[in-house]
Amino acid sequence: MPKSLLLIGGGHSHVEVIRRWGLVPEPDVAVTLISPDRHTPYSGMLPGYIAGHYSHADCHIDLDAVCAQAGVTRIGASVGAVDFAARIARCSHAPDQPFDVLSIDTGSTPVLAPIPGAERHGIAVKPVAQFLEHWAQLREAAPTAPRPLQVVVVGAGAAGVEVVLAMQHRIAGDGGRAIFTLIGDGPTILGVHPRSVQQRFMNILQHQGISVRLDTAVERVAPGALLLRGGERLAFDEVIWVTGAAAPAWPRASGLQTDAAGFIAVDTHLQSLSHPGVFATGDIASMRDTPRPKSGVYAVRQGPPLTENLRRALRGEPLVEYHPQARALALISAGDRYAVASYGPFALSGAWVWRWKDRIDSAFMRRYRAAPEN
Ligand SMILES: Cc1cc2nc3c(=O)[nH]c(=O)nc-3n(C[C@H](O)[C@H](O)[C@H](O)COP(=O)(O)OP(=O)(O)OC[C@H]3O[C@@H](n4cnc5c(N)ncnc54)[C@H](O)[C@@H]3O)c2cc1C
Structure with missing residues (x-):
């Protein structure tokens, strides 16, 4: 029976996981990506797209093309909850997805909730x-x-x-x-x-x-x-809101340990503090031992160690540690x-x-x- 690796969110770490999986596939593992949009933006080039220096294709990764090269199935949906007892992710507009190993890279959104009216206007x-x-x-x-x-x-x-x-x-x-x-x-x-x-x-x-x-x-x-x-x-x-980074409610509501702001708390293996076999990277993750600002640089750098740890988790091997750089070039x-x-x-x-x-x-x-x- 093949094992199932479920990737939630087509963020900066997961595109690298999928690319690497395509280069070196893992036998007897079925990989599924759940992400709502076919084209995932690369934020580094987004201001250049707004300014007119780049086309839409220049700054968007075609998840379907990347998945097809790696033999990964993409489901165009959003996850709204995970049932860890049943080991399934609950999706909008798609059937529940089972997993043996789970990885979450769903990013963040601007902080609007504390400002009454912000969600309705702008x-x-x-x-x-x-x-x-x-x-x-x-x-x-x-x-x-x-x-x-x-x-x-x-x-x-x-x-x-x-x-x-x-x-x-x-x-x-x-x-x-x-x-x-x-x-x-x-x-x-x-x-x-x-x-x-x-x-x-x-x-x-x-x-x-x-x-x-x-x-x-x-x-x-x-x-x-x-x-x-x-x-x-x-x-x-x-009015355009570009106010910090907020976490969605569903990780905490599903029972994952989070930090005070609701971001998934992970250790140096990028693994959930509360749920072994569950990983999180990018903005949605909060690294307990080495906290860093929410920035795409870290999501990109986490891609290779995350890939390695997903393979090791599936094989039941010890995980590798990830130590982020002390400071990033902006x-x-x-x-x-x-x-x-x-x-x-x-x-x-x-x-x-x-x-x-x-x-x-x-x-x-x-x-x-x-x-x-x-
Ligand atoms: C204008 C702008 C410019 C920026 N420029 C830079 C920069 O130059 N350098 C830098 O380091 N950082 C930059 N950032 C910050 C950067 O955007 C984030 O840190 C980065 O995108 C985080 O990557 P991620 O992998 O966590 O998630 P994201 O890149 O946000 O990807 C998340 C993915 O998950 C999907 N998703 C979301 N929710 C769900 C769900 N419930 N179920 C399934 N899928 C879901 C989304 O559709 C998306 O595909 C910029 C941000 C902005 C707004």
């Missing part, structure tokens, strides 16, 4: 597919709008800064009219980056005419207006083909940094297009 940057549909409508509306559209991006971390600059670049290039505001609830933009990086981006945002509101907390959202702490009302035509794009590199206390910027980022990102994407190679 659009979150994730799930990315919905955001991109909305973005296409906004782009179409901007050139013919009777007055400049008021677009507010809430969240002044790297993703919020990249998104507002990319949108501004594209709309201006299309001849559209929009006034952009970036809101952050801390004292600076890009809170985890050095002052030199923050200052460079403050200059770029100012140069592009984007207003930045710091120490500004959104308390409530009404139709067409953000209600800010202190009582101010900020009118908007569009290449943050600035709308135009210009980027800033941030590493520890260091910053470098220029068109050449954008080309460097483009080479790294394009090489990553090629791995999931070309025929398997070692």
